[in-house]
Amino acid sequence: MSQASPGAARCRVCAAALAPESDRCPQCGADQRAEACPHCSAVAGASAHPELRFQCDACGGPRVPLADDRIQRSGREAPLLHKARAAAAARSVWRAVGVAASALLGFELFLFAVLLLVLGASVGLFAAGLLTMAPVAAFSLWALRRAKSRSREIAPALDAAWVSVASDVARQAEGPLTAGGLASSLRIAEPQAEELLALLEVNDVVRGAVSPAGEFGYAPKLRVGAARGEDRGEAGVESVARALAAEEETFAAEPLTQRTAHVDPAKR
Structure with a gap:
């Protein structure tokens, strides 16, 4: 087996050499983008789940993983x-x-x-x-x-949790946020990110914007840290949660996508 260079990234669990930008260790399978679990507080990765979308590798509780460690969670x-x-x-x-x-x-x-x-x-x-x-x-x-x-209570709660984290990502974006950027931050596919951005725009969390390069994206209506911004953000998340719960009851459909299950295919 070839020797890794001294500066190469290594697995946090087994210390095996990792490929650049690798999410999981090829030797032990440990998730390298580990965060503290909101349920058990263990610093562990999150794996895809057919119903919970992502679950903690330690306790099995539902998680909303963030691939970008620069994003500060609000905790909502x-x-x-x-x-x-x-x-x-x-x-x-x-x-x-x-x-x-x-x-x-x-x-x-x-x-x-x-x-x-x-x-x-x-x-x-x-x-x-x-x-x-x-x-x-x-x-x-x-x-x-x-x-x-x-x-029936599971899907609306998960929907609101994902919208909350998507709001955190949008508010801390350095420029207009695109579906690709949100998908990369939340480890989801672009169609699901587009659905989240549309919901955030409908609920006045973000607005459409055009970057200096001419690319369309979304910018937050209120920045992180503004005193009234936090209140507006929470109201937005609660409004989205109510809208999503109403949609779940109206369409009586399977909650949001297949593998990560973030968007109901019937609503695309």
Whole structure:
């Protein structure tokens, strides 16, 4: 194996030599752009997830990774990510409860069938079966509906968290921010970045601008550090969250894209 030059970048976990601009170690697979997780506080990377979009490599909680370490997070995305994780955890609990109740109902049906064969049909047997099976069936359906309800809370919370971080990137951009620049900063594809920029513009976080080179992009309406800018930014994020939640209910579609799942394909 060839020796790396003394100044070559090395993996933060196994110290293996890394290729320039490499995101992951080819030897151990560790993410090299690690940040402190808002859930477990571990300095760990984030991997793509089909539902959570990105999850912490340490605890599995939802994350919004930033590839540009010059961007200072406002931290507004943290409670939204906590909400998404809590909803996912509650959904798992209710699903487990619903499955357990369904299994109990299945056992009761089997026992009722056995008693029906042994004792024969009677009003008392059917009444006892109804009194024992109906509550279990109702509880099973209720638990599964609770799980579905908590599941619907995940996407809007994640949407708002991503919009919050996109707002941080936009406000700290040195020039007009393009979809390519936002995609690079958030480790997403350009179509998803274009959707985020459109939502930020609709909610008065950014405005269209043309750079001195003649390229169209987006510039923040209020700069980071302005006293009223922070309040406006938070209001913008909350407005986007409400808009995204309404869109989720209106379209009843799968939350934002496939691999990183940031934009609903039906809305492109």
